[in-house]
Amino acid sequence: MRRWRSPLGLRATVTVSFAAGALTVSALLALSTYVAARHYLVDQRERIATRQAFVDASVVRDGLLTAGARESDVIGSVSPPASSDILLYRDGQWFSSSLREGSASVPPAVLSDALSGTASLAWTSTSDGPGIVVGVPLPAVRGEFFEVSSTTELAGTLSTLSTVLLISALVTTLGGALLGRAAARRLVAPLDTISGAAANIAIGKLETRLPGTDDPDLAVIVGSFNAMVETLQDRIERDARFAADLSHELRSPLTTLKASVDVLVRRRHELSDRGQQALDLVEGELERLRQSLEDLLELGRLDAGVATLDLAPTDLGDLVRHALMERHRGTDPLLILAGPVPSSGDATPLPVLVDKGQIHRALLNLFTNADVHGEGLAAVTLERARDQVMVFVDDAGAGVEPTDRERIFDRFARAGSRGSRPGSGLGLSLVVETVQAHGGAAWCTESPTGGARFVMRLPLLMDDNDAPDRDSDAGAQARPGDGVSHGHPSDAVQPATGRSS
Amino acid sequence: MSPRLLLLEDDDGIRTALRLSMEDEGYEVVDAADAETALAAVQESAPDLMLVDLMLGGMDGFSFIRSVRPTSSAPIIVLSARSDTHDIVAALEAGADDYVTKPFEVKELSARLRALRRRPPVAVGPDTDAAHTSHQLVLDRENGPLVLDEAAGLVRRGDRHVHLTVTEYRLLCELGAASGRVLSRRALLESVWDRGYFGDERIVDVHVRRLRTKIESDPGTPTLLVTVRGLGYRLDPR
Numbered sequence: 060m061r062r063w064r065s066p067l068g069l070r071a072t073v074t075v076s077f078a079a080g081a082l083t084v085s086a087l088l089a090l091s092t093y094v095a096a097r098h099y100l101v102d103q104r105e106r107i108a109t110r111q112a113f114v115d116a117s118v119v120r121d122g123l124l125t126a127g128a129r130e131s132d133v134i135g136s137v138s139p140p141a142s143s144d145i146l147l148y149r150d151g152q153w154f155s156s157s158l159r160e161g162s163a164s165v166p167p168a169v170l171s172d173a174l175s176g177t178a179s180l181a182w183t184s185t186s187d188g189p190g191i192v193v194g195v196p197l198p199a200v201r202g203e204f205f206e207v208s209s210t211t212e213l214a215g216t217l218s219t220l221s222t223v224l225l226i227s228a229l230v231t232t233l234g235g236a237l238l239g240r241a242a243a244r245r246l247v248a249p250l251d252t253i254s255g256a257a258a259n260i261a262i263g264k265l266e267t268r269l270p271g272t273d274d275p276d277l278a279v280i281v282g283s284f285n286a287m288v289e290t291l292q293d294r295i296e297r298d299a300r301f302a303a304d305l306s307h308e309l310r311s312p313l314t315t316l317k318a319s320v321d322v323l324v325r326r327r328h329e330l331s332d333r334g335q336q337a338l339d340l341v342e343g344e345l346e347r348l349r350q351s352l353e354d355l356l357e358l359g360r361l362d363a364g365v366a367t368l369d370l371a372p373t374d375l376g377d378l379v380r381h382a383l384m385e386r387h388r389g390t391d392p393l394l395i396l397a398g399p400v401p402s403s404g405d406a407t408p409l410p411v412l413v414d415k416g417q418i419h420r421a422l423l424n425l426f427t428n429a430d431v432h433g434e435g436l437a438a439v440t441l442e443r444a445r446d447q448v449m450v451f452v453d454d455a456g457a458g459v460e461p462t463d464r465e466r467i468f469d470r471f472a473r474a475g476s477r478g479s480r481p482g483s484g485l486g487l488s489l490v491v492e493t494v495q496a497h498g499g500a501a502w503c504t505e506s507p508t509g510g511a512r513f514v515m516r517l518p519l520l521m522d523d524n525d526a527p528d529r530d531s532d533a534g535a536q537a538r539p540g541d542g543v544s545h546g547h548p549s550d551a552v553q554p555a556t557g558r559s560s
Numbered sequence: 561m562s563p564r565l566l567l568l569e570d571d572d573g574i575r576t577a578l579r580l581s582m583e584d585e586g587y588e589v590v591d592a593a594d595a596e597t598a599l600a601a602v603q604e605s606a607p608d609l610m611l612v613d614l615m616l617g618g619m620d621g622f623s624f625i626r627s628v629r630p631t632s633s634a635p636i637i638v639l640s641a642r643s644d645t646h647d648i649v650a651a652l653e654a655g656a657d658d659y660v661t662k663p664f665e666v667k668e669l670s671a672r673l674r675a676l677r678r679r680p681p682v683a684v685g686p687d688t689d690a691a692h693t694s695h696q697l698v699l700d701r702e703n704g705p706l707v708l709d710e711a712a713g714l715v716r717r718g719d720r721h722v723h724l725t726v727t728e729y730r731l732l733c734e735l736g737a738a739s740g741r742v743l744s745r746r747a748l749l750e751s752v753w754d755r756g757y758f759g760d761e762r763i764v765d766v767h768v769r770r771l772r773t774k775i776e777s778d779p780g781t782p783t784l785l786v787t788v789r790g791l792g793y794r795l796d797p798r
Binding site for chain 2 (some may be wrong): 310312313314315316317318319320321325349352369371377381415416419422
């Protein structure tokens, strides 16, 4: 589909189109009105001038026929309208009724027509502006009669008319623009509803639908939009079901394998040396297979966007300590609290809103990564930075080449050969995606001692009661952060994780 | 005598493997591949513990739990192939006591089983009348009265015996021992289910709900076993 390019928005485009349409129509109308009116008025004026000229000419002729009459007296006796003047050409001499007009006002064409015995009319310029000259031959008295009338009143009428028409054209254009804006707003209003619904769907509210409408034009859009969302929702649910089905299919045989291997391990001493070696291999690889499956399923769920995060307010310090304890069988030698965190053990609340199980798994993945690829865990540091908290996981290895620091988060990316190194190749990408799903970020840098440092950044949970009270007296332990502002009715299903340590 | 364990699982491989490993753990295992057989086995051998797979052909695990619950108070652990929250909550609501997600470690499963098999905190000392009465906790004087008799290991409302599962009874004992004080979900999860930091607190919530339907006069507005928002639960005897 070609992208529809327009420098203007939809609203502006519609408004401008309406204005342009109104301007075209009103200009055409005004122009044709002006032309017709002008034609009619000019015609009328010429006719009046002609009639007047003939009347005046006959008066002059009759006056000159009177014996002994002088031309100037005859002309003076005629009383033409105020804007008209009379000229008489007789025996090579010009006579005029006023000083305003002279022979110059008569165009040569009219003069020659009159001399050749034909009455004619022409437009000329008078001292007052445009005017009409009518030439009438007077053969009976051997003279030519000319009447020059000024048409300033016609020019005034026409200029008034054109002003009125111009103003009305402008008003029509403005009206068109206003109408266009209203129409555009009406047109775009449903789009706002649609974009609101789309935004809701994008943030995961898949049950969002557009409300029904009576408008037959909109009904089609609403119908296809809702159908699209329906399909999308179906698809996502099918993907989620597929992941669940896959997990069921793969987990059953794995359960059998693990339980059977456990029986074998219990009877390890009954096996020969070779048998024991083989069993050790099976046990190790089975664990690797299990870990890969878990990682793969978790990634699949994160991909499909259906990983339901069981978010609960949790102290990140606690979470890291528990992960470390699980990792190092009860010792807690590596945790460093840095930055503005008071370093007095349990009293350091770093409240975060997380899915404990998932962040736990991400931490374990980082610890495993340090063991497998970095010659062991060197230090784990918690640092608070304003509204964020950082977890630094440093290893004792040689560090990661700067060029590899992004690549190692790719799925199935490995530093070095596959060889005998355990791990699914999914651990670090799972870390990144899990942390991102929690609104944080994860990346790799260099530790102060030259090893690799993996950083996990999570947003702190900003609570109204800033310091969640932690009453560790017998039996009555407050759960940090699970308090007033975020309190859901505690009777409702509590978010928590399904994985036990 | 070794504890009897009913194993309901339709996957032959898992059933056989679990049977072997559970026998290694010292259980006497009665297994069944479908819910009907398992129901008959419950009638016949009254197991001390049950391991139930949720996804079965025919009658499913949820229905099995619902039909077995009226007659058996033995702890039930659900084997779930999904960490799907709906399935787990539904199973707990049907009457299961705990769950493990496949693939699980046998070690983890036996830890869960051991936790649920622990004896309820029974009163110690000479069984005199005085000792007897001192281990009776009157929960509700008005309706019944409702009495938690720790010496006899049961709950009575008037003369009637209120039927609680083993786990519900242990939960009530824990709350009763701390009556008037708030117990956090985590503390309850620790003491009743022996679950650690990553335990699923929904287990406590569902059990509290189930317990309320049995001991509260109006389970919708609990007055005896109350929720303390953000902290946990408290038993307020009247």
